[in-house]
Amino acid sequence: MPHPLRGTREHALPGHDHWLAGLTLEQARAVTHGSGPLLVIAGPGAGKTRTLTHRITHLLTASLAQASEILAVTFSVRAAGELRLRLADLLGEDTARGVTAATFHSVCARLLRQHAHLFGRTDSYTIYDQTDVRHVIETVLPDCASEVSRVVGGPVELPPAGELQAAVALAKSRLHTPEQYAAADQHRTGRLLAAVWRACEQELRRSNAFDFDDLLWFAAKLLAEHPDRLEWLRSRWRHVLVDEYQDTNRAQAAIVHLLAGTDGNLVVVGDDDQVLYSWRGADADHLHTFADRHPAHRQVVLGHNFRSRAEIVAAATRCIGHNPRRAAKALIATRGPGGRVNVRTFANEHAEARFIAGHIARALAAGIPGTEILALARTGWATGALQSALAEAGIAHRVLGSLGLYERSEVRDALAYLTLLVNPADALAFRRAISAPRRGIGTATAAIVVTVARERYGGDLIAASADAREMGGIRSHGAQQQLERFGDGLDRIRAELAAGRSIAHTVLAAVMLDCGLVAHHQHQRDSARRAERRRDAERVLEDLRSLCRAAQTYEQSHPHPTLIGFLELAVGLHAHEPDPEAEDDRVTVSTIHRAKGTEATLVVLLGCEEQLLPSWRSLAADTDEQLWEERRLFYVAATRAKDRLLITHTHARGGRATGGPSRFLVEAGLNEAAARRAA
Secondary structure, eight states: OOOOOOOOGGGOOTTSOGGGTTOOHHHHHHHTOOSSOEEEEEOTTSOHHHHHHHHHHHHHHTTSOOGGGEEEEESSHHHHHHHHHHHHHHHOHHHHHHSEEEEHHHHHHHHHHHHGGGGTOOTTOEEEOHHHHHHHHHHHHHHHHHHHHHHHTSOOOOOOHHHHHHHHHHHHHTTOOHHHHHHHOOSHHHHHHHHHHHHHHHHHHHTTEEEHHHHHHHHHHHHHHOHHHHHHHHHHOOEEEESSGGGOOHHHHHHHHHHHOTTSEEEEEEOGGGOOOGGGTOOTHHHHTHHHHOTTOEEEEEOEESSSOHHHHHHHHHHHTTSSSOOOOOOEETTOSOOEEEEEEESSHHHHHHHHHHHHHHHHHTTOOGGGEEEEESSGGGGHHHHHHHHHTTOOEEETTSOOGGGSHHHHHHHHHHHHHHOTTOHHHHHHHHTSSOOSOOHHHHHHHHHHHHHHSTTOHHHHHHTHHHHOSOOOHHHHHHHHHHHHHHHHHHHHHHTTOOHHHHHHHHHTOTTSHHHHHHHHHHHOSSHHHHHHHHHHHHHHHHHHHHHHHHHHHOSSOOHHHHHHHHTTSSOOOOOGGGOOOSEEEEEHHHHTTOOEEEEEEOOOBTBBTTBHHHHHSSSSHHHHHHHHHHHHHHTTEEEEEEEEEESEETTEEOOOBOHHHHHTTOHHHHHHTBO
C-alpha cells in the first residue's frame, strides 16, 4: 500500500472552493475523488470525519449529487451525531437534513419499516434490546431443551440465557441461519442454539418485533433476495460513504457492498489498527479484501495526526508496530514535539487512585477544563477505586456507560406503556407494563391475556385487556377489573394519539394513567415508612418528568415527530439531540471501548498490567488474535491524548498480586521510564 503524501493543512490545493482550504493534499485527494470505489486508510487523529463531511460538501457544491442521493453510515450513534452537526455547519441545517447520515442499525430499521410485511411484521414493529431478548430466551428455553432432548435421546445441559443470546447475536452478525448452525454443530449445543433461535424468531414475529441484531440480518436478507428493491435503493442512494469501516461485521459489510455494487460510488474510511470489536463480529479483513471486492478502486492514506504530540504518537506507534498483517501507514505528528508521557507504579489500586485524583486536581487548578481530562481502563471494574477517590476529592466526574435516563428500570416501565400504544401485539411490553406497578396480575393471568389476544383480537393486547370479563379463564374479579382499567386507559390514549394529540401529551398521559406509574410512586413518596423508599420514589418521579421533557424536546426538534421515532431514540437507535443548557464540564471516566472517538488534553491510562491490559483471556487464548486486539486497545487509549499521557500500574489490585507492568509498556519504549518513576 502506498505511503501517505507529506502534505499539511497549510498546503491545500489552490484554486478550489473555500471549504477546501486547510485540507492536506491527501485529504483533498479523497474529498475530490471522482466516481467509483475509494478506500481511505486513516490513522487516529487524521481528520477522517472532516474528510467525510468535506467529501459530501464537494459532491453537493460541484452538483455531482443531490442531498437525498447521499447515504453516510457510521458505526456508532455518537459518530452519526457528530457527522450531522458538522454537515450542518458546512451546508446549513436544511441541506444537511437532506443527507441520510445515520448508524447501520438506524438505516436498516428504516428499510424494514418500509418492507416489514415481507418478514411477518408491520411497520409499527418494536425493537428488542439485549435484555429483552434474554427474557424471551428464558421463556422459550425449557421447551427448546425438551425438544432437543427428544431428538438426541438424552438430557440437554442448559447454558445461561446470556450465553445463548450472545451466540445467536454473533451468528446473525455472520449472516448464518439456524439451519446452518445446526448442520455445522450436530452436538446438543448447536441443536439447542438453533432451536432457541427459531423459537425466539417465532415469538418476536407474534409480538411484531425485531431485535437489534435482526435489523442487520433481515436488511441483508432483504437486499440479497429482492433485486427489484435493491435496484431502487441503488438509484436512490447513488453515493455511499462509510465511517469506521474496520468495525463492520459480515452483515454490515454485505449491506454496504450490496447497496454500492462492485463499481459504485463507495467511500469507506477505516484503520485496521483500531479494530476493537472482534468479539461481536468486527473483522479487519473487510479493509484488507476491499480490493478483491472492488478491483477498480483507488486508495488514499491519511497519515497526519493532528491530535497528539510527537512523543505520544511515537510511543503508540512503536507498540502497535508489533502487530502483524497491518496496512502500511506512517503516522506523522503534525503538532510536533512538546508532549509528555509518564509512567508511574504503585503498591495497590488505592494508592494509584489517590495519586491520579491529585494529578487531576492539579491539572484542573492549572486551567485544564474537566472536558479535557479523560481517565481510561481496560474494564469498568478497574476504575472503581478512582471513582471513589475523585468523589472524596470533590472532583466532579461522569462515568461513560453508567445508566442513562432510558436505561433506568422505571423509565423502561414507562416505555413499555408507550410501546403498547404503537405496537399492541408486543407481549413483552404488555407483561412489563401490566406489572408496573403490581396490579395483582400474575404470570398465568398475563399468559391467558396474550393467548386470547392472539386468538381473538389479532394480537391486540390493549383490546383484549379491556374485554377481560369476556375472555374467560380469569377467575379473580379484582384481576378482571385491573385489566379493564389498564386496557380502557391505554385505549383512550391510543385514540387521542390517532386524533392528532402531541407526542408530549401522549407520554404524559401514559405515565399519569389511572393506578399507573405516577400514582404508585407518589403514594410511595408520601406514605412509605422508610425515608430511603420515599427518596427513591421522588427520584423515580423526577426520572418520569425527565422522560416527559425529553418527549417535548424530541417533538420540537424533529420536523416529522412520531411516537415510533421517539421510542427508537429511547432504545439508542438515533443520536440524542444536544442540549445547549446542559453542557457537561466534568472529568470523564471510561473504559477504552466506550471512549473510542474521544480525545482530551490529559489522558490517564490506569491498570496497565499483565492480565488486565492485556487481559488474562487473551494471554490464555490458543491463538495470538486476542493479544493483537489488546495491543490495539492500548494504541487507541494512548492516541486519545493530545498533550499529556499518564500511564499507571500496580503491584497488587483487588488484594491480589498483578502480573506486573504490561508488555505494551516495553513495546512502546516506556519500560525504562516505568523503572525511573516507580513509587
